[in-house]
Amino acid sequence: MAVTTPPASAPASPQAYTYAAHRKRRFKRPDFLHLYTVLLMVYLVIPLAVMILFGFNNTHGRYNLKWDGFTLNWYRNLFAIGQLTSALKISLLIAVLVMIVTTVMGTLMAYAIHRYKFAGKGVLNTILVLNISSSSVVIGASLLSLFVAWNVALGQFTIFAAQVMFSIPYAVITVRARLAVLDPAIEEAAQDLGATPLATFFKVTLPQLVPGIMGAAMLTFALSIDDFVTTSFVSGTTLTFPLWVYGSTREGTPPQVNVIGTLIFGIGLIVAIISGVIKERRDKARLRLING
C-alpha cells in the first residue's frame, strides 16, 4: 500500500523524512496482522499438506492414520482399486460434459441478460439468485422427488442434469462480470461498420469474452467434480469419485484417494498459475499498446 512509509532503503531527503516520520508514528504497518495472516494461510494449508504427505505413507493396515515411512507404492498402484478408478472416470466424464454444456448455456444467458431488455428478466434473475442461495440438500431432495415422480432412472444422466442446473448461475455470474467491463463502443463501432449482429458477436464480443468464458469453464468443472451432496441424492447406484470416497470413510480411506486428490490439486494449481501468467502477459501487452 502506498499509504504507508516509503521503503526503508530509499534515501530520505529532509522533507520526505518529516512527512514519512509523521505518517510512520501514527500509522505503523500492523506487523501482528501480518503474522496473523501468515498463520491463517498455514491453517488453510494444513489439511492439504496432510493429504499430500499421507499419499506417500507406507501404510500396511486398513487405516492410513500413522506415518510408516516413505513409499511411492500408491503412485505406482494408483489404479489398483477397480471401483475407485471407474468412479474417477465417471466423475471426469461428467465434469467435462457439465463444463462444456454449462459454459455454453451460461455464456448465452449472460449475454442475453447483459445486452437485451425483456419481460421476465426480473423473474430470471430471481431464479438465478434462489438457485445459488439454495441449500444443496434441498436441491438434491427436490430433484430426487422430480425424478421419482417422473420415473426417470437415476444414474449418469440425472447427475449430469443436476450438476448443470446448479452450475448455471456461477457461469452466468463469471461471464457477466467480464461483459460488464467491456466497452460497448467497440460493438457499436463494428455495427456501424456494417457487421451483422451475428458477426459482431462472433468476431468482436466473443474474443473479448474469452477470459470470462475460461473462468466459467474452470469453475463449473471444479463444481462438478467436487459435488457430493446433490449428486448423492440423484446418483442411484452410480458412484462418482466423491461418492466413492464418502463410502470408503467407514472402512478406512485407501492412500490412493490421497494420491488422486494430490494429482487433481497439482493439475488445478498448474492450470491456475498458467492462466494467471497468461493474464499478466496480456495485461502488460495491453499496457504497452496503450502507452505506445
Place this chain on the structure above:
Amino acid sequence: MTITAAETPVPAAAGRTPVHPAVRRRMLKKRFTLVGLLIPGGAWLALFFVAPILTLVILSLSTGNVGLGWHLTYTWTNFSQSITSYKPEFLHSFEFGTAATVVALLVSYPAAYWIAFYGGQKKTTYLLIVLLPFYVSQLIRTISWQFILADQGIFFGPLKALHLMPQNFHILATPWAVIGGLTYAQIPYMLLPIFAALERIDRSFIEASKDLYATKWETVRRVVLPLSTPGIFAGVLLVFISATGDYVNEVILGGTGTGVIGNIINSQFFVNMNYPFAAALSLVLMVALLIIVIVYSKSLGTEDLMGGGTY
C-alpha cells in the same frame, strides 16, 4: 416468457400504424436471437430447478408409500410432525451454521484487511493460498481434519504420549469438531468477498480520514468497516446458507448428539423411504433459510447478489 423488442425505439403508436417491413424483420430477428440465447439455460432451469421445487411442495402434501405411489391429499401433518420430531436436529443445524458464520467472519476479516491494504506485491500469492483449498475435494479436506483431530492422531497422539494433555481429552465427535470443520471449509468463501469489497475502497477516503486526525482504529471502525459491508453481507450469506445445510462435516467429524437436519432428510429419503415426510423436512429448512435471508437482506440493505446493477 414474453419478449419485447428493446433496442429499436418503436414509435408510440407502433401497434396501429403499419411498421415498415424492414423494421419488422429486424424486430423479429432480434426476438429470435433473444429466444435462442435464453432457451437452453432457461429451459434447463425451469425443468431441473423450478419443476423439482414444485414437485417437492406437492410431495410434501401427499400421502402414500413407495409401493403404491403418492397421492395429493393436502395433509399438513408432515409439516407439523417434522418440526416436533426433529426439533433438536433443526436447532443443531442453525446453531452450527451460525457459529461457523460468526467464527469465519471474525477469523477472515483481519486477514482480508491485511491482504487488501498491506499485501503489496505478494497480494496475488496470498490470494492463491486462500484459493488452494478449492483445488482439493471438500470431502478429502474434511477427512484430513478427521485424521488430524483423531484421539491418537498426528496432533493429539504425541501430546498425549508426552503427558501434555489428559489421556481422555478428545475433540473428534464433539460439536466443536463439527463447527471447526465447517468454519475451515467456509473461510475462503468469507474471505474472498470481504477482500473484494476492501479492495474497491477508494484509498483517498483513508487518506482523508488520516488527514482529519482520525487514529488508525477510528479509520478502520468508521471508514473501512462501513465501506466493506457489501463484502461482509455477501460472505455471511454464502457461508450461512451452505454451513446450515451441510451434513458432511457432521457425519465425518461429529458424534452422537450432534445430528443435523441435512442428514435426517437424507436418511428419510434413503433409509425410511418416507418421501412426503422428507420433502416436508426439506421445505421447512428451505423456508426457514429463506426467511432468515430475507430479514437479513432487508435489515442490511439489499445487495445485488448476481452483480452488475439492478434491472
